Amino acid sequence: MSTFAVVDLGSRKLVVAIARPGREGTLEVLAVQRENSRGMGRGVIKNLREVKQALKAAIEMAEKDSDSVVEDIYLNLSGVNADILTALGKTVVTGEYITRKEILRAIETAKRITIPQHREIIHVMPTKYIVDDQEVEEPEGMFGAVLQVQVQIITHLLTVVKNFENCVEGAGFYPKEMVLNQVADIYALVTKEDRELGVMLIDIGAETTDVALILQNEIHRIFSYEIGGKDFTSDIAIGLNTSMKEAERIKVKYARLFSEGEEELIKVPLMDGGERNITSNELYSIIFPRAEQLFTWIREDIERAGWELRATSGIILTGGGAMLSGLKDFTSEFFKTMVRVAGPVNLNNILNLDQEYTSPEYSTFVGLLKYAQERERSNGRGGQSIFPSIKNVFKNIFKKNPRG
Ligand SMILES: Nc1ncnc2c1ncn2[C@@H]1O[C@H](COP(=O)(O)OP(=O)(O)OP(=O)(O)O)[C@@H](O)[C@H]1O
Ligand SMILES: [Mg+2]
Structure with a gap:
């Protein structure tokens, strides 16, 4: 499992961590770098060149500190102009028992909901599975004929997403996932x-x-x-x-x-x-x-x-x-x-993170670490979603594959 970086790009501060999955589901933080952010305003990029430079400098500093090299970046997005909607997906079960592939297919069909052209999906979160009209927590391996799934889809403005992606790529990294501030905060704080x-x-x-x-x-x-x-x-x-x-x-x-x-x-x-x-x-x-x-x-x-x-x-x-x-x-x-x-809260599984990061200003940052930990751990095989009662199986339906 690989080393990656999370970046909380705020209007005031820019916080970067380099981390890698450790033993027994832990996350090892290798370096943290905090700077005043530049080129940002009201949660969006105001000056692409400045943000790119700041990002590159902060990540490279963290790389140097940790004596490591990263490619994958988890980056937060402000919620301004984000939108959430609920959609339903459905698939017929081909064999007798529901497979992971079928769960993914059902989720895929939910994503067919019409999204305005100027928006892009950033999160797809299953919240409910229904097997032949019966609600279940985890459908994999269950007997059934029809699988339905309810998902929450979070979209953001295409221009916002593209500018952040551009910025990360321009700095020489790969934007693995964009994470809404609210989603990161939920990971950090909500019991x-x-x-x-x-x-x-x-x-x-x-x-x-x-x-x-x-x-x-x-x-x-x-x-x-x-x-x-x-x-x-x-x-x-x-x-x-x-x-x-x-x-x-x-x-x-x-x-x-x-x-x-x-x-x-x-x-x-x-x-x-x-x-x-x-x-x-x-x-x-x-x-x-x-x-x-x-x-x-x-x-x-x-x-x-x-x-x-x-x-x-x-x-x-x-x-x-x-x-x-x-x-x-x-x-x-x-x-x-x-x-x-x-x-x-609940930082037991995050190793080497200083006590100062339990301050409220670091909620999004630490939430990004926890989110990334979960995503890396599940590695497309279905760890847990934002809400642990529902299994998260959809990593591969995210946009694209890492470079190389
Ligand atoms: N002790 C304090 N009392 C009052 N305000 C404080 C205190 N400490 C920090 N702040 C305020 O918190 C704000 C910075 O918050 P934070 O670090 O969460 O912002 P950010 O994540 O960079 O920005 P954004 O999320 O809006 O893009 C500043 O306006 C600062 O004045
Ligand atoms: Mg913030």
Whole structure:
């Protein structure tokens, strides 16, 4: 089994890991490289040359560190403009017992659903198998005449996918799989209980926010917004007439999403070289509208989806932006439900990963590692899918084969 790289290409940071499958289903991390990302904006490529250079440099550095060479890259995609739909596939069983080939064929037929020309499929996830009108977990080897499969298909804009592929290929690597941020986050954070009871996952990045509604072992809906932690920073910069650098420092150190408590005086260096003092309540009044705007958008979308948060295990907040002081209680108050701020969990099978990567800003990154681990382990033979109750057998139906 081969060595590969995962890349979390965010609007603010670029994190690369080189890893290889280890013993007993573990994943051995050989090197990690973190840089500020360049050429990205709101989750997409704004400057191809810059992103390519940054990517190449970071991967090569990790190669050097680990004394290895990689070709295959697992890369994340922002959820902005992604779409999810459900499709049904069906095949007649030729022998008496269902074979893996027939399962793949059924899934293939589900993929025939009409997808607009400007979109491309990035994930195909079986969520339900039905053998002669009876729902089963794992159809392989079962007796039956007709196999039906329900799949969730995630598509993305062709231009977005192509630009990322181009970028990876241009840097000299092979884009093995593109993984939606929400899918990676689910791998990193969502527990079995969450999946069953239902949960809303919110990843607040620097310039985008990705949301997934998960219920009964399925991704029910995905939403993404072009808003993130950096917008809080620019609100502070504009509101206080200070630089983005100072605004970021002030945000991380002093900003909090509650107005009670002791008033603190904060010294703010101004753009004209002067200085002034503001209170923590003034700072609160600058960031509050942005949080309210983001959550109002999310609330409108979940209401349109007919989603009842109260009946679920609540909300998981993640991404660097989730570390804003007071956000947990603010969110809980806003949505009237339980909230936890979390980073990646269950890292027992990932070897040599430093403790710092359990921070919320690394959820997508670690989720990519776990996703890749699963895909490499199954090696086309059917490990487990995004939701372990359903076997994942569809690796080979992904677009293409590695170079060479
Ligand atoms: N302690 C903190 N308090 C408040 N905000 C924080 C804190 N730490 C990090 N952030 C914010 O988190 C954001 C970066 O988050 P993250 O690293 O998840 O972004 P990204 O993945 O690069 O971006 P995206 O997912 O939008 O493409 C920045 O806006 C930063 O200001
Ligand atoms: Mg991110």
